[in-house]
Amino acid sequence: xxxxxxxxxxxxxxxxxxxxxxxxxxxxxxxxxxxxxxxxxxxxxxxxxxxxxxxxxxxxxxxxxxxxxxxxxxxxxxxxxxxxxxxxxxxxxxxxxxxxxxxxxxxxxxxxxxxxxxxxxxxxxxxxxxxxxxxxxxxxxxxxxxxxxxxxxxxxxxxxxxxxxxxxxxxxxxxxxxxxxxxxxxxxxxxxxxxxxxxxxxxxxxxxxxxxxxxxxxxxxxxxxxxxxxxxxxxxxxxxxxxxxxxxxxxxxxxxxxxxxxxxxxxxxxxxxxxxxxxxxxxxxxxxxxxxxxxxxxxxxxxxxxxxxxxxxxxxxxxxxxxxxxx
Amino acid sequence: xxxxxxxxxxxxxxxxxxxxxxxxxxxxxxxxxxxxxxxxxxxxxxxxxxxxxxxxxxxxxxxxxxxxxxxxxxxxxxxxxxxxxxxxxxxxxxxxxxxxxxxxxxxxxxxxxxxxxxxxxxxxxxxxxxxxxxxxxxxxxxxxxxxxxxxxxxxxxxxxxxxxxxxxxxxxxxxxxxxxxxxxxxxxxxxxxxxxxxxxxxxxxxxxxxxxxxxxxxxxxxxxxxxxxxxxxxxxxxxxxxxxxxxxxxxxxxxxxxxxxx
Numbered sequence: 260x261x262x263x264x265x266x267x268x269x270x271x272x273x274x275x276x277x278x279x280x281x282x283x284x285x286x287x288x289x290x291x292x293x294x295x296x297x298x299x300x301x302x303x304x305x306x307x308x309x310x311x312x313x314x315x316x317x318x319x320x321x322x323x324x325x326x327x328x329x330x331x332x333x334x335x336x337x338x339x340x341x342x343x344x345x346x347x348x349x350x351x352x353x354x355x356x357x358x359x360x361x362x363x364x365x366x367x368x369x370x371x372x373x374x375x376x377x378x379x380x381x382x383x384x385x386x387x388x389x390x391x392x393x394x395x396x397x398x399x400x401x402x403x404x405x406x407x408x409x410x411x412x413x414x415x416x417x418x419x420x421x422x423x424x425x426x427x428x429x430x431x432x433x434x435x436x437x438x439x440x441x442x443x444x445x446x447x448x449x450x451x452x453x454x455x456x457x458x459x460x461x462x463x464x465x466x467x468x469x470x471x472x473x474x475x476x477x478x479x480x481x482x483x484x485x486x487x488x489x490x491x492x493x494x495x496x497x498x499x500x501x502x503x504x505x506x507x508x509x510x511x512x513x514x515x516x517x518x519x520x521x522x523x524x525x526x527x528x529x530x531x532x533x534x535x536x537x538x539x540x541x542x543x544x545x546x547x548x549x550x551x552x553x554x555x556x557x558x559x560x561x562x563x564x565x566x567x568x569x570x571x572x573x574x575x576x577x578x579x580x581x582x583x584x585x586x
Numbered sequence: 587x588x589x590x591x592x593x594x595x596x597x598x599x600x601x602x603x604x605x606x607x608x609x610x611x612x613x614x615x616x617x618x619x620x621x622x623x624x625x626x627x628x629x630x631x632x633x634x635x636x637x638x639x640x641x642x643x644x645x646x647x648x649x650x651x652x653x654x655x656x657x658x659x660x661x662x663x664x665x666x667x668x669x670x671x672x673x674x675x676x677x678x679x680x681x682x683x684x685x686x687x688x689x690x691x692x693x694x695x696x697x698x699x700x701x702x703x704x705x706x707x708x709x710x711x712x713x714x715x716x717x718x719x720x721x722x723x724x725x726x727x728x729x730x731x732x733x734x735x736x737x738x739x740x741x742x743x744x745x746x747x748x749x750x751x752x753x754x755x756x757x758x759x760x761x762x763x764x765x766x767x768x769x770x771x772x773x774x775x776x777x778x779x780x781x782x783x784x785x786x787x788x789x790x791x792x793x794x795x796x797x798x799x800x801x802x803x804x805x806x807x808x809x810x811x812x813x814x815x816x817x818x819x820x821x822x823x824x825x826x827x828x829x830x831x832x833x834x835x836x837x838x839x840x841x842x843x844x845x846x847x848x
Binding site: 265378466468469471472473474475476477478482486487490491493 | 622648650653656678679681682685686688689690692693694695696704708709711757761824
């Protein structure tokens with residue numbers, strides 16, 4: 260009898276028979292969640308499939324060597340040229356111009372907002388800055404074409420003849436109405452809020468403990484921001500930079516409107532040139548018959564674009580990992 | 587408890603003196619007419635229950651409160667006779683003379699060497715040989731040199747918690763400050779690391795004046811020469827440590843040190 264009390268009575272062992280029903284319900288929910296997650300993956304795979312399958316057809320007609328080395332991109336002309344380099348040079352040049360604006364400006368405003376501005380200033384400035392990111396890019400494009408480029412032309416007018424005398428290969432006498440400098444500058448303005456916002460979040464999440472450690476040695480705000488906060492937030496700041504690069508490489512409307520649509524192999528931002536994205540837009544707007552080689556050029560160009568962006572993302576991934584700090 | 591420390595009052599000098607100090611966080615008064623003396627090259631402990639104002643008082647000594655808007659001091663803290671709370675005194679210069687070790691080890695995301703050199707660089711020292719010399723001296727002072735001398739270029743985060751705290755002490759003493767403030771420096775450490783930090787403080791006081799906030803009365807009894815007991819923003823009692831613990835003059839001190847509240 261002494262061992263009896265530990266044994267549960269028979270009545271307590273009555274379980275409900277709802278296990279199957281519950282399991283089924285959870286299965287259904289799990290499947291719905293899986294579908295939502297899977298749709299993103301599926302879309303990516305489908306896009307890659309179409310890009311690659313159409314590009315395969317393209318490369319049956321055009322040799323990979325010509326595609327990667329020829330400096331002539333004129334697929335719609337006779338005789339056609341299928342060298343991607345002019346589009347790549349246009350993309351890289353506008354991206355470089357954009358980043359030369361966006362990196363310093365984004366970083367400086369992030370430092371200001373996270374370390375210097377008091378909370379009332381930050382509460383006003385930050386939403387406005389983020390609003391900039393919400394302006395449609397087509398508006399930026401017209402801003403570049405109708406405001407920034409004329410202003411640049413006006414600024415360039417007095418120095419142009421002088422510069423073109425010294426280095427005629429680099430400096431034109433007059434600035435073209437479409438050029439990569441204007442498009443790139445405006446693109447830089449567009450990316451600045453993105454870089455600033457992500458960098459600022461990274462810098463603000465640096466523990467107060469670390470900042471006080473710096474102040475306690477007698478460091479000023481600037482010294483603390485540059486020597487402690489920035490290195491501690493490096494992984495987030497680099498992530499912001501890479502996102503900015505991807506954004507610039509993939510940006511379409513601004514360059515299509517303001518950089519010109521002539522594929523030219525040049526790294527000179529004062530010239531006009533087409534980017535990969537601008538070419539795709541230009542050709543997509545026309546009425547190319549499905550299945551023609553001209554039609555397939557879009558996919559080959561698109562594939563290059565995806566690979567360039569992918570490359571930057573991979574670099575960013577490793578840099579972020581390299582600089583990740585555990586406080 | 588037998589006090590073996592000989593306090594020779596003939597060579598004792600006042601390093602700092604707090605006179606009728608009030609402190610406000612906005613409109614909340616956190617310190618009420620606090621007065622005390624910090625003796626040169628002695629360890630002075632601030633004890634009291636949570637919220638009594640001991641950390642607030644500590645952070646007045648290097649004017650950390652100036653970092654945040656709305657804080658206000660009223661009264662004086664004389665450091666070698668100069669009131670460091672004066673408006674025209676630059677808090678940055680105060681912090682170069684009064685350094686601080688924090689509750690949790692907070693090394694910067696830099697190498698061990700650069701962590702110690704940080705305060706020196708902030709003060710404008712760039713000469714490599716001088717930096718090397720001062721970094722070595724500070725690491726030796728913080729009893730970290732033997733463990734760290736072969737890995738000065740390694741990130742500070744590779745060190746253990748106790749080593750990181752000693753690194754922070756090295757950073758705090760590298761600039762040869764007048765006072766080092768310790769804000770509960772062992773609260774995030776295990777007992778072994780704690781006792782090594784306490785030993786270190788005992789050695790450091792030969793060179794530098796130490797002010798320590800601690801939650802642990804045993805720690806205050808172990809490391810300090812003088813103890814101040816604070817309660818609700820007021821200085822209840824300030825005396826030699828063994829007197830404060832063994833013959834407290836105030837009933838509140840008696841209750842606190844005997845563990846009746848807190």
